Amino acid sequence: MNVLVIDIGGSNIKILATGQPERIKIPSGKDFTPEEMIPLVKEASKDWKYDRISIGFPGVVKQGKIVANPVNMGEGWKGYDFEAAFGCPVKIINDAAMQALGSYEGGKLLFMGFGTGLGTALVFEELILPMEGGHLPFKQGTFETHVGNDALKKLGKKRWKELVYQSISHFRRCFQPDHIVLGGGNSKLLDEIPEDCSLGSNKNAFTGGFRLWEKSYKF
Known part of the structure; x- marks a missing residue:
């Protein structure tokens, strides 16, 4: 089992996969959207092997779904289908959790x-x-x-x-x-x-x- 962890923040997205020695930072920002994030994460992790993903999200998550857009980022996060975007199983949880x-x-x-x-x-x-x-x-x-x-x-x-x-x-x-x-x-x-x-x-x-x-x- 190889997991890619995505820690979403208002200033940076941080990613790390199983067996990798160093995390990678990707700048985000107040207007950042999931449509912008997906290709950036895929490119940054293209040399990593993973078959499932964990996402830490800075907002309210219920039953594995984002239920509201974050205060410090852009639109489009609520209800976004990350499994379809990444093509593998995804678990989403509040970043503090x-x-x-x-x-x-x-x-x-x-x-x-x-x-x-x-x-x-x-x-x-x-x-x-x-x-x-x-x-x-x-x-x-x-x-x-x-x-x-x-x-x-x-x-x-x-x-x-x-x-x-x-x-x-x-x-x-x-x-x-x-x-x-x-x-x-x-x-x-x-x-x-x-x-x-x-x-x-x-x-x-x-x-x-x-x-x-x-x-x-x-x-």
Whole structure:
């Protein structure tokens, strides 16, 4: 079994296949569409062998289908037939959930990804529960509006970090996880890692994509 993992982001698409030593980055952007992505991925992976695909998508996925276009990208993602486009079986999962699965080592895991927005997911045994926790109300807005990339630029690192720590505390009390993994590019800006937390790695998204085909996960 050879799997191609596609991690879709608002700035870059990152791909990696079974047995390959290095991932490949493909620029995306706010107007990026699946019709643009398919030929770019095929060209970038033309020397790789794969017979199935995992896609981590930055938005709402239900029963393996994208149900809404992403906020930070173009149109056409909702309902797009990736299996027909690639000609092989495809599993689609929320990108935070895919990284959470790749980070999982047992118990109840909460993943919080601090990047463009706030990605959240829970993993417990073979259940993967994607969440839109960043859209929950927080102060005069949502968690995402206070800890996303725009907030970091607007408020500065000091205030942004205070709000991140507050967010972690709220989510810990609500979901009672055994462990919290802090992912996303901005999590590396934190000076101190709270109790029962650890920094994740973007590489875990690929681990999660490979794991999707190893068991019958529910997500």
